[in-house]
Amino acid sequence: MSRTDSHFNLRLPKELKVKLTAAARENDRSTTTEAIARLGETFARQDIVEAKAARDALVVELSNALQAGLSAAEDLGEVRNALQEAQRVSDAKLASLRPTKENEPKQ
Template sequence: MTPHTDQQLNNLGLSEELKVKLLEAAQEHNRSSTAEAIARLEETFARDDVAEARTIRNALMVELGNVLQAGLTAAEDLDKVQSALQEAQKVLDAKLSSTHLSKEDRPRL
């Protein structure tokens, strides 16, 4: 360690073990200890950002699933209502056919 680098790392309050690891990593990546520390800090914050984005994405996927399920339920309900209306129309048509009204004069649902 150069005196300048040693002082910078001492100012951070790093343990000897962490200083050695940082210096070895800096040498391996061909950068200064400061650049290595910055790169590692940026990487951890980027990981945090990714984790937060995944959490948000997962929550949105759950919400989308709920909305889609509600939409399917509503569509099923509409189908049931439509079927009931068609059945009611058949019953009405049958009853009205006995009154001898013309088809145009019969009420429609």
């Protein structure tokens, strides 16, 4: 890190400092680099949790939209069936009103 980076003093409980120093030695890092890496991992995990929550909310929203679309499609199917039935009834009524050869006036 360059000296132009912002610096601040951080007081740690002794137990945490001992753990951090030991982890830094194990990972062949400075204590500062170890602290930065661990903080970065924590924020990355938080970002992943938030992204998963957003994804889950989107899945629920899409599922609801799909269900609404399926319901609308079923409703349209019912409307289509009703229109077809109305057309059959109308055709039958029209057919009954048309003169047949038997009912045609003879000339």
